Amino acid sequence: MAAVSDVSLIGRRTTLKDNEVPSLAGGSQQVRLLREALHEYKNDDNLIVLFFDSYDVIVNADAEEILNRFYKHEAKVLFSADGNCWPDSTLAMKYPIVKFGKRYLNSGAFVGYAPEVYKMITHQPIDDGENDQLFYTMLYLDDHLREELNIKLDSTSEIFQNLKGAVEDVSIDLSLPDKGPQLANNAYGTLPVIVHAAGSSRIHLNNFGNYLANWWNPKDGCVACHENTILLEQEDQQKWPTVQLSIFFVRAAPFIEFFFEYLMKLNYPKSRISLFIYNKKRCDYLFSVDSEVHLDNPETLHLLIEANSNNLTRSFIAPLVVRLGKLWSNFWGAVTQDGFYARSFDYTAILNERRGLWNVPYVTNIYLIKSSRLAELKDAYSYAVAQDADMSFCQFCRDSGYFMFVDSQHYYGHLLDPEDFDTSVIHPDLYNIFQNKFDWERKYLHENYSNVLKPHYNFTLPCPDVYWFPLFSREFCRHLIDIMENFGKWSGGKNQDERLAGGYENVPTRDIHLNQVGFERQWLYILDTYVRPVQELVYLGYSKQPPRAIMNFVVRYHPDEQASLRPHHDASTYTTSTALNQVGSDYEGGGVRYVRYNCSIVDIEPGWTVLQPGRLTHYHEGLPTKKGIRYILVSFVDP
Incomplete structure (x- = not known):
């Protein structure tokens, strides 16, 4: 041989x-x-x-x-x-x-x-x-x-x-x-x-x-991933490599509180981590993280160091993070002659199923670099002055023969989509459901909403054919109230209403329409995505996708303004009514009474939504608010 x-x-x-x-x-x-x-x-x-x-x-x-x-x-x-x-x-x-x-x-x-x-x-x-x-x-x-x-x-x-x-x-x-x-x-x-x-x-x-x-x-998957690694658990934690954590806010990013929450949950000794604000701090690694990265995996830093430690070739390693449901990630599999994005033959496979360490020509947003490399990279961001800083940095690494690896062996987290994030509005996260649905749901859906869709969920009927269920978090409720009060243009509660096509409201309330604050498109999506599946469970045989809703508004009940609402039918097939604040602490009184059944609901929790039939059977009135301010979110669905 x-x-x-x-x-x-x-x-x-x-x-x-x-x-x-x-x-x-x-x-x-x-x-x-x-x-x-x-x-x-x-x-x-x-x-x-x-x-x-x-x-x-x-x-x-x-x-x-x-x-x-x-x-x-x-x-x-x-x-x-x-x-x-x-x-x-x-x-x-x-x-x-x-x-x-x-x-x-x-x-x-x-x-x-x-x-x-x-x-x-x-x-x-x-x-x-x-x-x-x-x-x-x-x-x-x-x-x-x-x-x-x-x-x-x-x-x-x-x-x-x-x-x-x-x-x-x-x-x-x-x-x-x-x-x-x-x-x-x-x-x-x-x-x-x-x-x-x-x-x-x-x-x-x-x-x-x-x-x-x-x-x-x-x-076997990634054979090389298991070569030249270390096990941190075999070392005293006080001897683990020191890491300089550098946080960058290059532009406004949604759900920023989650970003810091994930960083705080990193399972790595905090005594071995220094922040970028320290000057000339000695470290073994630089860990750079942009604000649009959410590290769902608290073992991220631990795993990256183990993959990096004993191998100079892998001195630059980035965890794979992806915009959920999209083909946008923190790496490029190939580049064009002038250094711009090109699709590699295996890009989607790496995103979707292949697990390993991948030598790539471009990374961004998050990476771990061995400190021994840092001096060599000091001019990288200004290396190609005609390009953006991230592209200049990666071109410098490519031209210098420094390999950049993306690690897809584990799920580390995800990328936010910061595009169209409008910081000119109050609570811009609330509007961000289309760009970052996962984080929006985590922040604004009720923690028990998913249980509602499970088989054999026991729906409660506070009144005949009236159902309620947990839909939104209390933060959703607070933020929507803030948006409405910040807008401040509450209607006068009169029959004449220039906001309506005919200019007349038969049963007026003191309210603000969601389209007045730019939230109607988001609300219609919420109706279709989160409310309609529940409606189809409780009102069997009726389904319309997407649901149609012209009247979507927040009502404000106040003893000195409009405290109650006379009996009426809603112009809808069914109506949703969501409590936005807490009875007992924020207001006293209030609620709804279904006249035909002489049945009232007066104790609904913030974020819980009431589903009721609209026309014919559920003639109802708004009970007087005696103290404080009561806010509810109402939608007339399929008028």
């Missing part, structure tokens, strides 16, 4: 003068270093040498597989092939014709017998600053030398795959469980095992590296 007898890191701790500027094509020093390394093996006919630039190459097979593929070519030296002739395109016509595949040499990777490789690289001198690609090209174009040393190209990517200019030709193949994830060359029907990237194609190499070399596979 073939085996790797030695791995040599050529040029380690040596400044490669030709490569100090990544955009320049150099490499003469690499050739000279390779000569020195192979000198002692120049006569070893049994030694096969594999050469590549390690920092932008992934090897996806063992030595035996690589050698078997090499033997099939019947070559002494085999170079990777390219679709472009560079750095001198005028040499293209001098290349031998190939029957199938790519015609041009790429010096990024080659394999061959040690004597032939040594003869090749010592055949002629190479000057400082000379391009290694051109050096190898001229050797290959020498017909005599090519024949003598039996130099060939891997034109159909049996072994080598150069990504530059060929990204569209390849894809990840997960259909071979015995082999693990493979890179498929769809142009030639091959499965290359040594993948080389250059320039912007390195971003795609990082993407493919999330699968290749058994990083992740469908059977």
Whole structure:
């Protein structure tokens, strides 16, 4: 069986003068270093040498597989092939014709017998600053030398795959469980095992590296996630890494109290966390969190440090957070040539089901960085002045070769949608149901509302065919009252009402319509989403989606204004009436009396909603409020 007898890191701790500027094509020093390394093996006919630039190459097979593929070519030296002739395109016509595949040499990777490789690289001198690609090209174009040393190209990517200019030709193949994830060359029907990237194609190499070399596979999931980690529980908590928590409010964000609540619940010793307000505080990690991130998982910091601690390659790691129900997250799987968003082949899979650590070209909103990296990142935000700060930061990391990982092994939390968050209104969170429904429900739905929809819920009928149930939190009630009082334009409680289409109200109340405060669209959604399912449970056989409601308003009862309401029928199929404040402490008296049944409701809790039939059967009146102010939210549904 073939085996790797030695791995040599050529040029380690040596400044490669030709490569100090990544955009320049150099490499003469690499050739000279390779000569020195192979000198002692120049006569070893049994030694096969594999050469590549390690920092932008992934090897996806063992030595035996690589050698078997090499033997099939019947070559002494085999170079990777390219679709472009560079750095001198005028040499293209001098290349031998190939029957199938790519015609041009790429010096990024080659394999061959040690004597032939040594003869090749010592055949002629190479000057400082000379391009290694051109050096190898001229050797290959020498017909005599090519024949003598039996130099060939891997034109159909049996072994080598150069990504530059060929990204569209390849894809990840997960259909071979015995082999693990493979890179498929769809142009030639091959499965290359040594993948080389250059320039912007390195971003795609990082993407493919999330699968290749058994990083992740469908059977075991993320294999690499469990390598080079630590268990914090094995350490005294006072020896856990110190973390600087940096909180950023880059724009107004809804539900901000939840943001701080989640941070306070992080299961990490508070004595080992410093806030950004401390100046020059020494730390082991920087934990940066934007205000639109809600960390539902209190183990977030704990888990990120365990995944990060013993691995310098993973010195930058971000937990995956997503806008709920949307394809918007805190990472991009790919970027365009100018650094903007592009959809990677596995983006939705990572969001929805694949668990692992993913090398990505862009992260934002939240990340953990090892302190040893911070000095290197100090100019990152101003690196690309024409771009936004977050894009500049990530471009700096990409250009510097700093990997950014997104961790989807656990559920960490979610992203808020701050778009259209209107801070010009009082209590803007109340209006935010469309953008951030999950957080809206947590804040404004009654904690027991979900029980109402469960089978066999025992509905209470305080009066015949009248049902009540918990719908809203007390905070909803307080905020809606605040919005109405802040608006302040209560109607006069007269029959003449210019707000109505006909200008006349038969049974007037002192009220404010929801459309006057910009809340009607939200309320109609609430009716359809939370009230209608309950109505369909209690009034069997009636269903209309969405429900139609023209009259939606908050009524204010006050002994010195309008204390009660005369008996009447509602202009509705059914009516909802929600108590907004507390009888006994906020007001005395009040309530509703159903005349036909001589049945009254006087003790409804704030946030509880009464459902009653509208026309014909439930003739009712508003009982006098004797002290304080009583507020109710009323909606005439399906008039």
